[in-house]
Amino acid sequence: xxxxHPTFAYLAAAALMPLFVGSWxxxxxxxxxxxxxxxxxxxxxxxxxxxxxxxxxxTLLRVDKLSKVFGYVFTLNSVIAFVYGYxxxxxxxxxxxxxxxxxxxxxxxxGDLITLYIFWxxxxxxxxxxxLARQTPQAYAAGFRYILIHLFGGLVLLLGIIxxxxxxxxxxxxxxxxxxxxxxxxxxGVLINASAFPLGSWLPDSYPEATVTGGVILSAxxxxxxxxxxxxxxxxxxxxxxxxxxxxxxxxxxxxxxxDIRRILxxxxxxxxxxxxxxxxxxxxxxxxxxxxxxxxxIIYKSLLWMSAGAVLAMTGKSKCTxxxxxxxxxxxxxxxxxxGALSILGFPxxxxxxxxxxxxxxxxxEHMSWVLIILEAAVIGEVAAMGIFLLSGIKFPTPLGKVGxxxxxxxxxxxxxxxxxxxxxxxxxxxxxxxLYSILPFDTEGFTPYKLxxxxxxxxxxxxxxxxxxxxxxxxxxxxxxxxxxxxxxxxGGRLFYRIMDRCLNPLNAAVxxxxxxxxxxxxxxxxxxxxxxxxxxxxxxxxxxxxxxVRRQYVTDALxxxxxxxxxxxxxxxxGLGVMLALVL
Amino acid sequence: MSHTNKNKQMLWVLLAAVCAASxxxxxxxxxxxxxxxxxxxxxxxVLAALACAVLILIARGLGIILKKPTDHYDD
Numbered sequence: 001x002x003x004x005h006p007t008f009a010y011l012a013a014a015a016l017m018p019l020f021v022g023s024w025x026x027x028x029x030x031x032x033x034x035x036x037x038x039x040x041x042x043x044x045x046x047x048x049x050x051x052x053x054x055x056x057x058x059t060l061l062r063v064d065k066l067s068k069v070f071g072y073v074f075t076l077n078s079v080i081a082f083v084y085g086y087x088x089x090x091x092x093x094x095x096x097x098x099x100x101x102x103x104x105x106x107x108x109x110x111g112d113l114i115t116l117y118i119f120w121x122x123x124x125x126x127x128x129x130x131x132l133a134r135q136t137p138q139a140y141a142a143g144f145r146y147i148l149i150h151l152f153g154g155l156v157l158l159l160g161i162i163x164x165x166x167x168x169x170x171x172x173x174x175x176x177x178x179x180x181x182x183x184x185x186x187x188x189g190v191l192i193n194a195s196a197f198p199l200g201s202w203l204p205d206s207y208p209e210a211t212v213t214g215g216v217i218l219s220a221x222x223x224x225x226x227x228x229x230x231x232x233x234x235x236x237x238x239x240x241x242x243x244x245x246x247x248x249x250x251x252x253x254x255x256x257x258x259x260d261i262r263r264i265l266x267x268x269x270x271x272x273x274x275x276x277x278x279x280x281x282x283x284x285x286x287x288x289x290x291x292x293x294x295x296x297x298x299i300i301y302k303s304l305l306w307m308s309a310g311a312v313l314a315m316t317g318k319s320k321c322t323x324x325x326x327x328x329x330x331x332x333x334x335x336x337x338x339x340x341g342a343l344s345i346l347g348f349p350x351x352x353x354x355x356x357x358x359x360x361x362x363x364x365x366x367e368h369m370s371w372v373l374i375i376l377e378a379a380v381i382g383e384v385a386a387m388g389i390f391l392l393s394g395i396k397f398p399t400p401l402g403k404v405g406x407x408x409x410x411x412x413x414x415x416x417x418x419x420x421x422x423x424x425x426x427x428x429x430x431x432x433x434x435x436x437l438y439s440i441l442p443f444d445t446e447g448f449t450p451y452k453l454x455x456x457x458x459x460x461x462x463x464x465x466x467x468x469x470x471x472x473x474x475x476x477x478x479x480x481x482x483x484x485x486x487x488x489x490x491x492x493x494g495g496r497l498f499y500r501i502m503d504r505c506l507n508p509l510n511a512a513v514x515x516x517x518x519x520x521x522x523x524x525x526x527x528x529x530x531x532x533x534x535x536x537x538x539x540x541x542x543x544x545x546x547x548x549x550x551x552v553r554r555q556y557v558t559d560a561l562x563x564x565x566x567x568x569x570x571x572x573x574x575x576x577x578g579l580g581v582m583l584a585l586v587l
Numbered sequence: 588m589s590h591t592n593k594n595k596q597m598l599w600v601l602l603a604a605v606c607a608a609s610x611x612x613x614x615x616x617x618x619x620x621x622x623x624x625x626x627x628x629x630x631x632x633v634l635a636a637l638a639c640a641v642l643i644l645i646a647r648g649l650g651i652i653l654k655k656p657t658d659h660y661d662d
Contacts, residue, residue: 249642252642253642253645253646253649254646256642256643256646257646257649257650257653257654365619365621368621370621370622370623373621373622374622374634377634377635377638378634378638378641378642381634381635381638381639381642382638382639382642384639385639385642385643452616452619453615453616454616454617454618454619455618455619456616457609457612457613457615457616457617457618458618458619458631460605460609460612461609461610461613461618461629461631461632461635462631462634462635463635464602464605464606464609464632464635465606465609465631465632465633465635465636465639466635466636466638466639467602467605468602468603468606468636469635469636469639469640469643470639470643471599471602473639473640473643476643476644476647477643477646477647480650480654481656481657482654482655482656482657483654483655483656483657483659484649484650484653484654484655485652485653485654485655485659486653492660493660
């Protein structure tokens with residue numbers, strides 16, 4: 001057993017990057033991620049590493065079963081994601097990935113709110129680079145919106161943390177009471193990262209714009225770190241049940257409207273995180289187990305789905321359903337592995353999705369929340385339709401892609417297929433042997449088994465009949481080359497409207513002020529330039545003969561000042577008058 | 588009948604058979620029911636059919652209002 005923080009593995013890899021080039025760097029990344037997984041395994045429960053910062057006690061490492069569940073799946077996913085990205089030569093993406101995953105590990109093992117916040121912000125910044133790395137105008141714009149939303153969420157969280165620490169005098173990150181100062185602000189900050197409505201549209205806006213490997217990595221960490229924080233800090237907050245129910249349905253309805261396969265998957269994340277929020281909101285041992293198990297399984301099958309969508313994007317350069325009809329014929333392995341991911345997300349018996357979803361449904365049933373259960377089952381059913389659309393684009397007849405030719409489009413390179421295969425094995429392995437998953441959950445599952453015949457039959461009925469209705473109503477779901485307006489409309493359009501209003505109001509005002517100031521300064525400069533002439537004309541007029549015209553006198557003074565040939569008498573007079581004024585002031 | 592149409596017909600038959608089989612299995616092991624209104628044969632099948640239809644109709648209806656061309660934000 002050891003107390004080495006798993007984040008160190010990722011930071012060490014970042015430091016070692018300049019020493020490795022080409023595929024050796026990719027091998028090093030896979031090895032280091034494997035080492036991080038081993039480090040999590042070696043961490044003894046109850047271990048803690050503390051420090052002091054500005055008089056506050058920090059707990060940089062706090063190990064218990066809840067943090068270890070997330071630690072396991074974060075590191076496991078990183079190993080397989082680095083295998084998937086074995087072809088990658090872009091050091092910026094690799095570095096961003098290391099900091100992003102390392103920071104998420106730091107957040108999960110943080111025992112105090114200050115440490116949590118620091119890693120939270122590092123995650124936001126590092127993940128932005130995975131979006132920007134695609135280097136398209138859409139990616140730049142989406143990345144900009146992404147970081148703005150996350151910085152806003154981070155500031156709300158920070159404000160909540162400051163109020164909490166000032167009010168309670170403790171920095172410890174444990175279960176937070178709704179009455180504690182700043183607790184609601186902290187909740188809002190965390191919910192933004194969980195992609196909760198109405199501040200969750202950043203997810204379908206940004207993730208589909210990320211790079212092929214960036215999308216795979218992004219899908220796993222930000223929202224699930226938020227779920228971890230909710231399970232740790234906000235268990236039993238009933239508002240999470242309502243938010244989760246809404247997310248579960250909203251995610252699926254939007255997924256049904258989408259045309260881009262990666263946007264379908266992005267909305268599907270929101271839908272699935274809704275399940276986890278409900279688990280956190282119920283707050284019992286079974287529900288927390290269910291949410292943690294579902295986060296674990298979700299990361300695996302969702303990564304698999306993002307990998308298959310990424311493989312299609314990498315091989316065809318396309319991600320719209322309308323452009324990909326019939327792709328299954330050219331990428332059979334990608335399609336088959338994606339199908340396993342889709343069956344897992346639907347909770348098909350024998351897959352890991354079934355093992356984790358039944359735990360959450362069991363927790364809801366225990367609490368006799370009939371309507372929550374109905375909504376969750378409806379969300380599962382809706383997911384059937386969403387995954388139907390995701391897969392159907394690949395098997396649709398006829399196949400316009402056939403015109404492109406099989407020689408052009410094939411399955412992706414072997415390392416990508418290997419990574420997808422590993423995820424598929426985990427989907428089926430954990431689904432058929434759920435006791436492995438249950439053994440690492442925070443609370444004892446007390447012999448719970450999802451494989452009671454009644455449960456399996458019920459799930460089969462749900463899936464079979466929703467598939468039947470989906471195919472009957474398929475003409476209503478014809479894909480169109482469109483986007484669907486979201487809450488981000490308010491800040492995307494609203495931002496432009498604000499700019500235009502400011503442009504119309506402030507720019508004319510600015511121009512008027514500019515003109516006014518320029519004129520005033522010009523006049524003042526002219527006045528200052530003429531001042532010596534005016535003063536000297538006044539003085540000279542005293543000694544001038546009566547009747548001499550002022551214009552003649554002024555011309556005489558101007559010429560004298562220009563040539564420096566002022567008569568001595570005038571000068572003496574000016575000096576005398578000046579001295580007289582000074583004397584008068586002194587006296 | 589073309590090869591594609593034959594395949595489609597076979598898939599429909601297969602799907603109907605799976606649905607019928609899942610209903611038939613209810614005689615072997617009844618699904619757990621957690622609702623006071625759910626104690627009738629084929630409740631899960633009815634729930635799935637209704638929920639799927641409602642969600643598709645909601646998505647279809649919202650799509651009329653919310654779907655915009657891909658260059659909607661480009662101007």
